[in-house]
Amino acid sequence: MVCFAGAVAVVLARLADRPIALPVSVVAVSVTAMAGWTALVGRGRRRVAASLVAAVAFSGLIAFAGVAGLTSMLVTTALLFASGGAARAAFGRHRPKGTIVGPAQRGVLLVNPRSGGGAADRHHLAQEAARRGVEVVSLAPGADLRALAEHAADGGADVVGMAGGDGSQGLVADVARRRGMAFVCVPAGTRNHFALDLGLDRNDVAGALDAFDTAVERRVDLGQVGDRVFVNNVSLGVYAEIVRSDSYRDAKASTAAAMLPDLLGPDCTPPDLRFAGSDGRAESSADVLLVSNNPYQLHSLGGLGTRPRLDSGRLGLVALRVDRARDLPTLVALESVGAISRFRGFQQWSSPVARVDSAQPVSVGVDGEALCLTPPLLFRSLPGAVRVRVPRHAPGVPVARPGTWGTVPALIRIAAGRPAAMSRRVRGGDEKTVRPVEPLTSLL
Structure with missing residues (x-):
């Protein structure tokens, strides 16, 4: 300045x-x-x-x-x-506090060789892990990942790592939680959102293996819906329906373009999702509902922002409801200037628990994996559920970036020694970050 x-x-x-x-x-x-x-x-x-x-x-x-x-x-x-x-x-970046711990006594790394388009092979993870004295277990097609993680625990592993996507990270982290092992996240998936919020360098895939050596360890939360654990978020509504499509993984943009007219068009019926909104009142529907493991400081409604904390013991909730013909022009206009948080159908809040009801099975995306669950859907935070190790050289968690109109105020707050993002009190004394987010199309 x-x-x-x-x-x-x-x-x-x-x-x-x-x-x-x-x-x-x-x-x-x-x-x-x-x-x-x-x-x-x-x-x-x-x-x-x-x-x-x-x-x-x-x-x-x-x-x-x-x-x-x-x-x-x-x-x-x-x-x-x-x-x-x-x-x-x-x-800059925020480096969460943790405890320095010694090398793993018996480290095991589970590797999904197909995840991230073959990221494990590109980064020579098997060789790098072996060089560090870490046992490598590669997943064969149709292998039971949970059973392999349990087998590692039965074999005396004190640290277990997962090289794969966020869905696999959640499953292995849950086994680590139940069996008392420390967990290592190796960002060998496609987006690696969990690794980003742990403060890892997602471009240095092999470097994440240094967490099996002397490392920084801290406890982080996990989220749970029913008996399924997640590390990032569960999406319901429009996004979940798109993710369910067989063609989504191979052609995300074209699949979304083909399905959106039927999902958000003027003649379609809004999803049957009943929940308590930010003010505690009952909501009968939402076109997009996102339940996350700790609140996001959003860059998009697809959960593509960052979470400044993974240890608040709370779920983050975001709901968007669109009154088709009347609201769509306003939604597009606010999206174009990065101010969707001002849209009248947008809500964001936090809670340790949440419940979603519906008259029929609900399509959900759990850490990007398409599932269909029977209501009611009961969500809860599992505070400090798992011990996570990260390398001492990990760069830290990116500070939430402001929108186009928020950069100057954010720099003024940083210069004054305050957080870059403004917060205001919401129901229950929680803090809600007030910030614009990037276009809804980012979610696709």
């Missing part, structure tokens, strides 16, 4: 006697800085759009180089780049 102010000051000093060039240059500097901040701390399409805006504004600024003077423009450019880099560093 100081570098940004310095860039504006240089332009003001240089163009004070040029009434036309001055306002144009100040606006160009401001737009370049703010769009640059958003591009550096944002994700996905927001990053691309902000980068284009910053480039256009910066080009306009360069066009005035002949008026302002080359030296002044070089100084201004350097200050803008310094401002952007410092803004990115300011958001």
